[in-house]
Amino acid sequence: MEYFKGLMNSLERGTVAPVYLFYGPEEYLKEKALEKFKEVLLPQAADFNLDVLDGEETDPSSLVALAENLPFMVEKRLIIVKNCPWFKGKNKGKSEEDEEGKASGKESSLLRYLKNPAPSTCLVFVAGDAVDRRKKLYKSVEAAGKAIDFKLPRDAESIAWVVGRMKAAGKKIETAAARALVGGNGNLGLLNLYHETEKLITFAGEAGEVSLEDVRQISVTNVEENIFAVVDETVGGNPVKALAGVKDLLARKEQPVKILALLARQVRLALQVDALLQEGCPEREVSKKLGLQDFVARKAMNQARKSHPRKLQWALEQLAAMDVAIKKGQQDFLPALENMLIQFQLSKEY
Structure with missing residues (x-):
């Protein structure tokens, strides 16, 4: 969480950029950061100098006009734009020229503003998990202020x-x-x-x-932790316990398609970890290279070590085929998965 500590320290010192972009999956720290901005910038007259907008319903040109207004009785005004959609990646099926043209037309006023942002306004964009760093708007924010990736803590x-x-x-x-x-x-x-x-x-x-x-x-055990356990039992040679874990997920009303997707993801992670280790990647760097939390990477390492990559690849192919067959009504989820788990256990190598 060094990025968060760095931001808090800069605010404590009174170092405030004219524009910020918050993105990434860590929502709790985003909210804590916004609270700190309010505390530092608006100790008084907050009602007159704070605007919280919904990016889905805000026109960029209206935002620029608001940002150019002078604060009342304090040094800075604070504008927070939540649910900001302007930093998302390009739509599939459209060329880069089409998207850039669209962005230039819709957001041109905002791009012009970011070339010379008002020093009396702090503008904070709050986006979702992913942004497109290639976009002009992202690069403009980065040049004028700070773009911060709120990553999940290790x-x-x-x-x-x-x-x-x-x-x-x-x-x-x-x-x-x-x-x-x-x-x-x-x-x-x-x-x-x-x-x-x-x-x-x-x-x-x-x-x-x-x-x-x-x-x-x-404490609630989340679905992914159950999936870890199912894969652990599978590669550990305990298909009965693995199937019991799947039945527990079904009892919690989890959908078969979701269970298959999560199982496939975990097997794929084990294969990716195995490939990195085979290439000589140090264990301590695996989580960073794959963008995983440490405990997730360790789980995948253990699972990769307990099985053979050809068996894991076979399991991944079986899960994909099963997903198609179930969606077409050609197989029932539980019997199909049970058969696959038994075959995985009986086979020595694929």
């Missing part, structure tokens, strides 16, 4: 955050409990961990410590 950072949050609430959490909480929920971001820690704090009541058993009783 598992070590998330564990430290959980421990700190519990400490602030007057609780101590066992190391194993913090690891289990992050292992089951960390890949959904800090907002999800915030809600999970809130439940644990309430559950603990007057008790001063949160245990591993508390986490197991109260």
Whole structure:
């Protein structure tokens, strides 16, 4: 979370750029950053100098006119544009020239503004997970201010955050409990961990410590963690336990198509990790190269080591064929998956 700490430190020092772009999957830290902007820039007269807009409903030219207004009784005004769609990638099927032309026509006033943004306005765009860094608008924001990728924290950072949050609430959490909480929920971001820690704090009541058993009783195990377990049992030679895990997912109303997609993703990750390791990539760099959290990369490493890449490739092909057959009504999900798990176990190599 160094990017977040760096942003907080710059705001504390009073170093504020005229324009920012927040993007990436970490929503909790985005909201914390926006709160800090309000605290630093608008200690008073906030009602007169704060505008929060919906990018889906805002015209760029209207935004520029608003940004050029002078603040009232303070040094800066703050404009936050949420759900901002202008930084997304190009539409499929359209040429780059078509898209650039469209962008230039619709957003030309905003591009002109970003060449010389008003020093008395701080403009913050909040986009979704992905942006297109090739777009003129992205490059203009980067040149005039800062574009910040709000990445999900690594598992070590998330564990430290959980421990700190519990400490602030007057609780101590066992190391194993913090690891289990992050292992089951960390890949959904800090907002999800915030809600999970809130439940644990309430559950603990007057008790001063949160245990591993508390986490197991109260915290929600997410779907991806169940998928990890299913693949673990599969490559570990336990098809019965693997199938039991799939049945548990079905009991939780997860759709077969989603389960297949997540299984295929995990097998693909194991293959990608195996390929990197075979190329001589150090283990510590695998997560960075694939853009994964540390615990996800470690899971994939363990699964790759327990199986053979040809078997994993076979499983990936079977899952793809199964997906097509199920959608066409040619196979039933559970019997088809059970048959595949048994074949995977019986085969020595593919």
